[in-house]
Amino acid sequence: MTARKKHVAVLMGGWSAEREVSLVSGAAVAKALEEEGYTVTAVDVQRDLDGIIKALTPKPDVVFNALHGRGGEDGTIQGVLEFMGIPFTHSGVLASAIAMDKAMTKRVLETVGVRSPKxxxxxxxxxxxxxxxxxxxxxxxxxxxxxxxxxxxxxxxxxxxxxxxxxxxxxxxxxxFIPGRELTAGVMGDKPLAVTEIQFAAELFDYTAKYTAGHARHIIPAPIPEAVYAEAMRVAVLAHQTLGCRGVSRSDFRWDDSKPGIEGLYFLEINNQPGMTPLSLVPEQAAHVGISYGALVSWLVENAACQHA
The missing domain is CATH 3.30.1490 (Dna Ligase; domain 1)
Known part of the structure; x- marks a missing residue:
C-alpha cells in the first residue's frame, strides 16, 4: 500500500515589508510540493489570529513557513504554530527571535568568536x-x-x-562599512551548501538587486581563495548551530579582499528563513550540489518539527 502523502499548508504573504516576496516564495513552494505529490493548501496570512487558526483547522500535517520579515520570521507565527501543535519548517521560536534581531545575533555570535563589523x-x-x-x-x-x-x-x-x-x-x-565583496553561504541541516559571490551595480545589494532579474549576478562557487571559502562555510554552520536554527539558513558576509587570508571576512547577518523565489540563493546553492528545488522543499517538509506536537 502506498503511504499517504502529507497535507501541507503553505503560509505566505503576511504583513511585513517583504509581503510581495513572500507571495512569490510561497507560490513556488506550493507548486513544487504539489508536483512532489503532497496535498497543498496555500494560506495568504493576514494580521488576524482568528483567521490564521481557522485556516489551519482542521490541522494540516505540516506547515511550510514561506513568510518573510516581521511576524513571519521573528518567532511570532512560530509561537502560534507551537501553541496549535503543528509541525512547521525552519527555525523555532527562540532561534527565529534572535536571528531576526541583528544586534542580538551579533552579541550571541561574538561569544563563539564570529567577527562582524564594529x-x-x-x-x-x-x-x-x-x-x-x-x-x-x-x-x-x-x-x-x-x-x-x-x-x-x-x-x-x-x-x-x-x-x-x-x-x-x-x-x-x-x-x-566594510569595502570589498559580497558573499553568502547556505546551510541545510548542519551541513554547508556552498558560497556564492553576489555582484551588483547598485551601491548596496538592496531589495531591487535581490528580487529583480538582471540587477545582480550570482557566481557559484564564489571565485575566492580556498581558505576564505572554507571559513565562510564554517562560520555559516557555526552561526546556524549556535542560534539553534533548524532546516535551512543563509549567512551573509562582506570580504575585504585587500587583507591577507581570512582577516577580511566579516559576518553580517543570518537569514533563518531564506527566500524561495526563482532568484533566491539557497535553492540555487542546493541545485549546485545536486539537490533539486522539489527535493529541497520536500526535505524541509519531512524535517519539520514542533516541540509541543
Missing amino acids: GMLLHKGELLGGGHPMEPPYIIKPVDEGSTVGVTRVHQGQNSPIGDGWTFGERVLVEE
Whole structure:
C-alpha cells in the first residue's frame, strides 16, 4: 500500500515589508510540493489570529513557513504554530527571535568568536538632526527587517544619517562599512551548501538587486581563495548551530579582499528563513550540489518539527 502523502499548508504573504516576496516564495513552494505529490493548501496570512487558526483547522500535517520579515520570521507565527501543535519548517521560536534581531545575533555570535563589523545600537532619535555616530562611510539598518529593507550607506558630508521619514522601528543598528565583496553561504541541516559571490551595480545589494532579474549576478562557487571559502562555510554552520536554527539558513558576509587570508571576512547577518523565489540563493546553492528545488522543499517538509506536537 502506498503511504499517504502529507497535507501541507503553505503560509505566505503576511504583513511585513517583504509581503510581495513572500507571495512569490510561497507560490513556488506550493507548486513544487504539489508536483512532489503532497496535498497543498496555500494560506495568504493576514494580521488576524482568528483567521490564521481557522485556516489551519482542521490541522494540516505540516506547515511550510514561506513568510518573510516581521511576524513571519521573528518567532511570532512560530509561537502560534507551537501553541496549535503543528509541525512547521525552519527555525523555532527562540532561534527565529534572535536571528531576526541583528544586534542580538551579533552579541550571541561574538561569544563563539564570529567577527562582524564594529557597530552600535541606537535609538532613531539619536540619529536625527545631524551628527555622525562614527566616521563615515558607515551602514545604518533596521534591527529587525530583512531583504535589505531600510539599509543605507552614509557618506562623508551627509548632514543627517536618517530623516523624519524613517519608518523601520525605533532601534537602528549602525555598523562600519566594510569595502570589498559580497558573499553568502547556505546551510541545510548542519551541513554547508556552498558560497556564492553576489555582484551588483547598485551601491548596496538592496531589495531591487535581490528580487529583480538582471540587477545582480550570482557566481557559484564564489571565485575566492580556498581558505576564505572554507571559513565562510564554517562560520555559516557555526552561526546556524549556535542560534539553534533548524532546516535551512543563509549567512551573509562582506570580504575585504585587500587583507591577507581570512582577516577580511566579516559576518553580517543570518537569514533563518531564506527566500524561495526563482532568484533566491539557497535553492540555487542546493541545485549546485545536486539537490533539486522539489527535493529541497520536500526535505524541509519531512524535517519539520514542533516541540509541543
